[in-house]
Amino acid sequence: MNDKNTAKIIIVTGGAGFIGSAVIRELINQTEHSVINVDKLTYAGNLESLKTIDQNSRYTFEQVDICDALNIKRVLASYQPDIIMHLAAESHVDRSIYGPSEFIQTNIVGTYTLLEQARVYWNTLEGDKKANFRFHHISTDEVYGDLPHPDELSGHCEEQSDEAIHDAALPLFTEVTAYAPSSPYSASKAGSDHLVRAWQRTYGLPTLVTNCSNNYGPFHFPEKLIPLVILNALEGKPLPIYGKGNQIRDWLYVEDHARALIKVATEGRISQTYNIGGHNEKQNIEVVDVICEILSELAAIKNLKFKIKHYKDLKVFVKDRPGHDTRYAIDASKIQRELGWTPLETFESGIRKTVQWYLDNQAWCQHVQDGSYQRERLGETK
Numbered sequence: 126m127n128d129k130n131t132a133k134i135i136i137v138t139g140g141a142g143f144i145g146s147a148v149i150r151e152l153i154n155q156t157e158h159s160v161i162n163v164d165k166l167t168y169a170g171n172l173e174s175l176k177t178i179d180q181n182s183r184y185t186f187e188q189v190d191i192c193d194a195l196n197i198k199r200v201l202a203s204y205q206p207d208i209i210m211h212l213a214a215e216s217h218v219d220r221s222i223y224g225p226s227e228f229i230q231t232n233i234v235g236t237y238t239l240l241e242q243a244r245v246y247w248n249t250l251e252g253d254k255k256a257n258f259r260f261h262h263i264s265t266d267e268v269y270g271d272l273p274h275p276d277e278l279s280g281h282c283e284e285q286s287d288e289a290i291h292d293a294a295l296p297l298f299t300e301v302t303a304y305a306p307s308s309p310y311s312a313s314k315a316g317s318d319h320l321v322r323a324w325q326r327t328y329g330l331p332t333l334v335t336n337c338s339n340n341y342g343p344f345h346f347p348e349k350l351i352p353l354v355i356l357n358a359l360e361g362k363p364l365p366i367y368g369k370g371n372q373i374r375d376w377l378y379v380e381d382h383a384r385a386l387i388k389v390a391t392e393g394r395i396s397q398t399y400n401i402g403g404h405n406e407k408q409n410i411e412v413v414d415v416i417c418e419i420l421s422e423l424a425a426i427k428n429l430k431f432k433i434k435h436y437k438d439l440k441v442f443v444k445d446r447p448g449h450d451t452r453y454a455i456d457a458s459k460i461q462r463e464l465g466w467t468p469l470e471t472f473e474s475g476i477r478k479t480v481q482w483y484l485d486n487q488a489w490c491q492h493v494q495d496g497s498y499q500r501e502r503l504g505e506t507k
């Protein structure tokens with residue numbers, strides 16, 4: 126029997142990244158499980174995000190590339206995990222447009238390598254250890270492509286209110302939505318999801334897949350929209366808005382995602398997919414405006430090269446991302462119904478905590494940007 130309360134040995138790949146580090150902090154602080162963090166430490170991985178737990182005796186770090194079959198085999202054989210939570214990936218859409226090769230390598234070849242080594246390891250297990258083993262693959266809602274945008278529909282339904290149009294006509298991604306990825310990033314994640322399901326169907330490897338909406342919160346690398354806007358605003362740099370800024374994302378606070386992932390990994394039904402989302406559909410431009418409002422309250426404008434009255438004056442509209450998806454929105458009713466998970470943060474509470482965290486942790490922001498990335502734009506095609 127799979128007892129969710131028994132202390133387990135959990136391998137987390139990509140544990141030095143944004144979501145992986147939140148999962149590890151939650152596992153160490155809120156459970157009795159032991160964690161082995163398997164991470165290559167690319168530009169996106171930072172062990173400083175784990176400083177609060179890295180002295181805990183239940184935490185171990187292994188600097189390993191998931192494409193390195195021999196080292197993955199060694200790690201599995203020596204730690205004998207009960208669960209693998211697979212988050213390691215190249216994750217930034219703009220980078221995938223600029224240079225797709227790393228995305229194919231890590232997201233597809235890396236996932237294949239991990240699956241094969243997990244299968245070999247799982248076949249060495251016996252009894253309850255074998256019966257209870259789980260491989261949890263963490264993926265994105267971007268594999269589904271995009272959904273109709275309210276702006277496309279409002280022209281056809283002039284007499285109805287915005288809410289009525291939204292409720293009546295706008296679908297959500299469910300676990301059975303067909304895959305239609307738009308970017309090299311989402312296509313590589315879609316490829317990895319298919320591999321995981323194939324390893325379950327063909328070899329019986331006990332797998333689970335989760336597809337989640339956009340995350341935000343502490344320890345987010347400053348190339349992504351929310352941290353980029355906060356840090357640029359504080360330095361009086363332009364706040365770039367792609368196209369009209371009307372793209373809709375369904376935002377989820379990263380710690381809510383981490384709690385959902387641990388629930389799925391320990392209690393989810395084998396072979397199932399669970400969609401995870403925050404019920405927080407916001408246009409990108411609304412997100413930028415909210416951040417500017419909160420910053421105006423928490424951080425007075427000072428010492429900037431250009432005189433501005435409000436952080437919003439820094440907004441600049443730039444050429445849209447090629448193939449930019451217009452709307453993502455998740456139906457998270459399955460995980461709520463089956464596993465009792467719901468997010469604890471609203472967008473309003475989560476974004477306030479996030480802005481405050483960036484104000485309080487400027488040193489972390491400096492350190493993670495000491496390498497090559499300096500918040501320049503990536504991913505424009507000619």
Ligand SMILES: NC(=O)c1ccc[n+]([C@@H]2O[C@H](COP(=O)([O-])OP(=O)(O)OC[C@H]3O[C@@H](n4cnc5c(N)ncnc54)[C@H](O)[C@@H]3O)[C@@H](O)[C@H]2O)c1
Pocket residue numbers: 138139140141142143144145163164165166167168169170171189190191192211212213214215216217231235263264265266314336337338339340341346
């Ligand atoms: N960020 C989001 O909004 C979001 C939403 C849904 C799903 N996801 C998925 O969640 C996972 C984690 O996303 P994130 O935002 O934390 O990513 P991230 O880019 O912050 O972190 C990725 C981590 O993986 C590591 N890594 C990269 N290549 C590796 C390799 N070859 N071997 C070992 N480690 C490697 C990096 O060093 C880094 O620590 C990804 O699979 C992503 O597709 C992310």
